[in-house]
Amino acid sequence: MSQSDTVDPLSSQITKKASKTSSSQNGTSGKSVLVVDDDRGLLQLIEMRLQAEGYQVHCAESGEQALDMLEQISPAAVISDLKMDGMDGLALLEKIHQVRPVLPVIILTAHGSIPDAVLAAQKGVFAFLTKPINKQELFSSLEQACKINGNEQEEQSTWCDSIITRSAKMFELMEQAQLVANSDVSVLVLGESGTGKELVAEAIHNSSPRCEGPFVPINCGAIPAELLESELFGYRKGAFTGATKDYDGLFVQSNGGTLFLDEIGDMPMSLQVKLLRVLQEEKVRPLGSGQQISVNLRVIAATHQKLEQSIADGKFREDLYYRLNVVSLQLPPLSERKEDIPLLINHFLKNIANKTDKPLKKFATEAMKLAMQYHWPGNIRQLQNLVEKTVALCPGQVISETLVANSLPTQSQQVSPLTEAKQHFEKDYVKHLLKLTDGNIPEAAEIAGRNRSDFYKIVKRHGIDVDRYKFSSDES
Incomplete structure (x- = not known):
């Protein structure tokens, strides 16, 4: 079937005009996208929105028609509905990858379910988005898909390689992070424990002009107040009992780079005053010294706490909050990016196999479904812990649903207050x-x-x- 049989000539004219006027503004470079849906109204809506972003859009009203079109065109990505008459989205995905293994496919569905998401992930879907379609999530996923299929992987910076995701929410957040990275402003990374705040902070550092300098992390909640002070600001020999030599604190060690203050909400008020002074004056005075040392660094802070409430409770300084919170980035919990669970599990499994030099294990389909159903209050850290535990306890190569179930907290422990x-x-x-x-x-x-x-x-x-x-x- 030729392209002219499937695409309205007027629609093609609109596509060409939109690509000229919008591609330079939106960075899409007029890339070609194939959209597949048996609902003509929704098909036209998606087509118009993508055209407005500068994409060249080809439309198919069935999976069979889409496969015919793929013999004539070479899109950078495919967007397909899941539930269609005849060939559904997953069957289309499988057919596409038989002939074009690296072509990214984004699945849309109003009937999303955990089994569908698991099956789609196993078949290699790039992203799995639910209706009503969030425009920004769709654009963000599509942009990432086009980059991957546009032979641009080698050209892309490795600044965020440590972020394992196919989530539209995470793509959008990382786009914001890259924009922030170039500005050198202070950043406050917010999110529940175990969501990967340090990884995001390090990615910002890697994408910033300070990437050649050091990235120095410290957990403010894991160190007693008196030790935290000396660790941050340094000290001179004889400043206190046990200070047998001079020590450059983390501010000095971070000079030219980035200091990451994790769990900033746990920092004592007395140290908050000193931190604010360093940020304002860009000078630090080691304990036991009468001289100040000039420092040039960026501070990225993170917390799982609601700092506005801490301010109201008198536990956090409002002036420091505004100094740190020039830009804030909110990480979604794992429960809001469940499409990443299979990806993360397989990533952890590969890491374990590489470290132990043992054969790669895998999750059974039912075990993966169970992992997708669980709410993960401990987020990625809890997921990694479960993978490591089940690998250690699994005698064979396939991790069963029973082993995963036994490794999760009991139902009574899962009930929220x-x-x-x-x-x-x-x-x-x-x-x-x-x-x-x-x-x-x-x-x-x-x-x-x-x-x-x-x-x-x-x-x-x-x-x-x-x-x-x-x-x-x-x-x-």
Whole structure:
């Protein structure tokens, strides 16, 4: 089947015009994308949105038609609906990879389920997005897919190689991180414990003009206050009992590079004052010294705590907060990027095999489904721990569902406290209203039976980005 049989001539003209006017602005370089959906209305909606971003869009209304078109065109990526009459999205994915193994395929579905996501991940889907389609998540995933298929992998910097993801949310966050990296401003990385805040901080350092300098991490919550002070600021011989020689603290050691202050919320108030002074004056005075040392470094801080609440409780200085929080990056918990779970599990399995020089083990399909169903309160750190534990206990090459189940906390341990459960419900409820109203705060507040001011406070308390919902489209 020829391309002219499947693409409206007017649509082709619009595509050419859009690619000329938009590709230079959006960095898409007019790359070709094949979109497959048996819902003509949604197909046209996606086509228009991608054209506005400068992509050359080819449309197919079935998997069979898409395969015919692939004999005529060479798209940088494919976007396909999951549930279609005849050949569904997963069958299409399998057929595509038989002839074009490296062509990225993004699956869209309104019927997303854990088995679907697991199966898609095992078949090599690039991203698995649910309807209503979030415009920014789609664009972010598509941009990454086009880079991979555009033979640009060797040209890309290795600045974020340690971030293992196919999540649209993470792609968007890493794009923000790369922009921030070039500005040399202070960054506050927020997220639950175990989400990979240090990896993001190091990626920012690697992408910054300071990448040739040192990256020095320290966990402010893991060191007693008196030791933390000497570790950060250094000391001179005789400054205190046991100070038998001069020691350059971490500020001096980070000179020319980046100092990463993990769990900054646990830093004692007395040290917060000293930290603020160093940030303002760019000078540090070691303990027992009368002289200051000039330092030129970037500070990236991170915490799992709500620092606004710590300020209200008198446990964190407001002036230091604003000094550190020039730009903030919020890492999603693993429960919000479940498409990454198979990817992370396989990454950990390969690492273990390489370190132990033993054959690679794998998760059984049912074991992978169980991992996808679990909520992972300890996030990636907990997932890594489980993989290491199950590998050690597995006598064969396939890790079973039973072994994974026995390695997870019991059901009684998984029950959240009432306060936490209420918070999760409230956050999910507000997100649902914002989806229904396309991010319209007054309309959402009216549905919730709250005044606009109170509703906005709830949105702010949960750190919900209203703009994300303004770009969501309704299911067709």
